[in-house]
Amino acid sequence: xxxxxxWPATLVQPVGSPLSLECTVEGTSNPNLYxxxxxxxxxxxxxxxxxxxxxxxxxxxxxxxxxxxxxxxxILSSKKLLLSDSGFxxxxxxxxxxxxxxxxxxxxxx
Amino acid sequence: AQKxxxxxxxxxxxxxxxxxxxxxxxxRDTTYYLFWYKQPPSGELVFLIRRNSFDEQNEISxxxxxxxxxxxxxxxxxxxxxxxxxxxxxxxxxxxLTGGGNKxxxxxxTQLKVxx
Numbered sequence: 001x002x003x004x005x006x007w008p009a010t011l012v013q014p015v016g017s018p019l020s021l022e023c024t025v026e027g028t029s030n031p032n033l034y035x036x037x038x039x040x041x042x043x044x045x046x047x048x049x050x051x052x053x054x055x056x057x058x059x060x061x062x063x064x065x066x067x068x069x070x071x072x073x074x075i076l077s078s079k080k081l082l083l084s085d086s087g088f089x090x091x092x093x094x095x096x097x098x099x100x101x102x103x104x105x106x107x108x109x110x
Numbered sequence: 111a112q113k114x115x116x117x118x119x120x121x122x123x124x125x126x127x128x129x130x131x132x133x134x135x136x137x138r139d140t141t142y143y144l145f146w147y148k149q150p151p152s153g154e155l156v157f158l159i160r161r162n163s164f165d166e167q168n169e170i171s172x173x174x175x176x177x178x179x180x181x182x183x184x185x186x187x188x189x190x191x192x193x194x195x196x197x198x199x200x201x202x203x204x205x206x207l208t209g210g211g212n213k214x215x216x217x218x219x220t221q222l223k224v225x226x
Contacts, residue, residue: 032211044201044216051211088153092214098145099205099214101155 002027006091006102013109019064019078021105023091026072031093033074035066036101038088050074081109112137114204116217123192123224131187131220133202139163143205144178144185145214150198158200161185192224 006023013019025031035047046059048066056066063082067075074091086109091102113136123129135144146158159169161178169176173190189196202217 034214036216043218046213046215049211049213057211090155092155094212098143098157098160099203100157101147104153106153 002093002095002100004091004093004100004102006105008105009103010106011108013081013107015083015109016080019076019081019085019107021076021089021091021107023074023076023102024072025074025093028072028093028095030071031095033068034092034094034099035074035076036090036092038090038104039086044090048076083109085109112139112204112206112213112215114202114215114217116200116202116220118220119218120221120223123222125194125224125226126191127224128188128190129192129222129224131189131200131202131222133185133187133217135183135185135202135204137204137206139206141207145201145203145205146176146185146187147201147203148198149201149219155201158187189222192222194224194226197222197224 003026032051034049036044037047038044048056048058050056050068053068053071064078086107089105092099115134142163144161148156148158159176166178175188177186199219199221201219203214205212205214
């Protein structure tokens with residue numbers, strides 16, 4: 001069966017520190033992968049999506065970057081976090097019937 | 111450009127009442143998909159339904175029903191006989207196929223509170 005794993009669940013990081021969030025998918029190959037951010041407990045904003053290894057599309061200019069080093073691995077990174085990077089980050093992939101989301105990472109930048 | 115509007119920021123109802131969550135979308139594409147997701151306090155997004163642009167048939171699943179009307183670009187969601195467990199944020203979303211792949215655009219969500 002297909003599953004999506006995302007970690008860590010929560011993270012508290014100081015301003016200026018680096019960030020690495022990882023997402024992996026099992027049970028499927030060559031999935032479309034996505035990173036979303038939910039700020040202020042409401043709307044979901046698409047940050048990055050990838051249709052294949054090394055292929056990253058950025059939706060909004062920001063302090064973050066994404067990479068896809070393997071077919072089923074999607075990483076969200078930052079070299080120096082800002083307070084405004086705080087939020088709930090969700091990874092997703094797209095099986096046939098729709099989008100499946102990971103359990104999310106709640107990031108607090110202090 | 112694609113856009114999804116959920117004008118109702120928050121709705122409060124008493125248990126057993128029916129409630130309808132509105133969703134209006136904008137797209138120039140003729141082929142697209144519409145989704146509804148539920149986000150309980152735990153934060154996970156739970157898939158509820160997918161509807162493609164060529165299928166305007168309404169759907170019912172238990173206490174949930176969806177009304178898709180292309181003429182008004184709306185995809186409304188009704189919960190019949192609401193329960194406290196229905197309390198959550200509900201998102202409507204629009205999927206289009208771009209040159210770079212599929213993209214899902216969300217509305218801002220409707221917070222539903224069901225009280226005893």
